[in-house]
Amino acid sequence: MPFPFIPYPSAKTGYWSPVTSTLNWCEEVRNVVMAWQKSWELTFIQDYYATVYAAEIVNTLTNVLFMWLGIKGIISCRRNQHDQIFLVAYLGYLLVGTGSFLFHSTLKYPMQLVDELSMIYTTCLMAYASFSYSRSTRVRIILAISLLSLAVFITLYYHYLQDPVFHQNAYALLTAVVVFRSVYTMEKTLRPRFRKTREEDRLAREKKGLPVPTKEHQHYENVRDTKTIKTMWFMVGYGLSMFLGGFFIWNLDNQFCTQIRRWRRTIGLPWGIFLEGHGWWHIMTGIGAYLYIIWGIWLRHCLNQRQEEYHLRWARAWHIPEVVRTSPPVGENGVTRDKKST
Incomplete structure (x- = not known):
């Protein structure tokens, strides 16, 4: 049975025409004109090749x-009662996807x-969640004002420059700082060898009026947190590989756009869809950003000493992970046990 081949349709006059954005991506093009360039060829970009309602389908x-x-x-x-900042x-994550769709x-x-800009704002929110933990109210207010001022500055300066490179660099720098x-x-909080010594921990617990853990329970916590860190590092590496892989594919799309367009026209639809580099960027960064928020939620519960109340549900790497509330453990007499007891 031969593979299906559907030729790319001709460009149409779009419902939203004319184009006013400062960017136009490497989707299909139908009109090619000759001009004085290094390659003697200038591609005249035409959108709305699939439907008049979407410039880049x-x-x-x-x-x-x-x-x-x-x-x-x-x-x-809402269902698992995670912190409101998440x-x-x-x-903000939903706004990024909706804004990109529009x-x-x-x-x-x-x-x-x-x-x-919604990408910048969402990253600033994650920066607040990361840097504000266990800080005083005064520090949190200063941090919130600083991040808000930074977001406003980036907004105004980007609108003034209208240079996408500035936006990309600002987003990359903010993301790197937060990660x-x-x-x-x-590492500092969960890695057993980086935590306080056993005696320091015992004194701190006694000072706060908390029960002092037994050696057996301390060993259990060390094993639990080591396993947690191992999974978290896998999540970080997975998310980072998604970001970098998506950026690499998108960069190929930018560098070799003319050739990729020719390939798409040669193989036709539906196979040409798989050569849409910016579309892969959306998919891969969407997964990477989602993984980062999940990591932030799980880390916050660990920092709050609530590891026993929540767990990461992630059976396979290709599944969508979720931090869910764990049912309270039940003792031998059927009575719910206090998770803080040792």
Whole structure:
């Protein structure tokens, strides 16, 4: 049976025309004109080749994953009673996917700002969640004002420059800072050899009026936290590989756009969809960003000494992970045990 081949349709006049965005991605093109360039060829970009309602159909539809994961995360936060900052982060994540959906549908400059700046705002929220933990109210207020001022500065300066490189660098720098901070907190708090010595921990517990753990229970906590860190590191590596892999594919899309367009026209639809680099960027960064928020939620519960109340549900690497509330353990007499007891 021969493989299906559907030729790419001709470009149409779009419902949202004209294009006002400062960016246009490497989706299909139908018109080619000759001009004085290094290659003697200038590609005249035409969108709306599939439907008049979406300028870039693949880049538009790949954001559905973003939107679905955002809604899933919001529902999970409410159902499992995670900290409110992560509910707000998921709302920002949903805004990123929705903004990108609208931007690639319309290629309008206002939608471009919604798409790109919501990435900055969501990362600032995660920065607040990472740096504000266990801080005083005064420090939290200062941190919130500082991050808000940074977000406003990036917004205004980016609108003034209209240079996507500035946005990409700002987003990459913010993300790197937040990830490194979270890794430092994870290692310092959960890695047994980096925690307080047993005697320091016993004195701290006694001072706070908390029960002092037995040697057996301390060993149990060390084994539990070591296993937790191992899984967290896998999650960090998985998410980072998604980000970097998506960026690599997108960069190939930018560097070899003309050739990739020729390949897509040669193999036709539906196979040409798999050569849409920016669409892969949406899918892979959507998964990577979702993994990072899940990691942040799980880490916060660990920092709050609530490891026994929550667990990570992630049976396979290709499944969608979720931090869920664990049922209270039940003793031999059928009575729910206090998780703080030792």
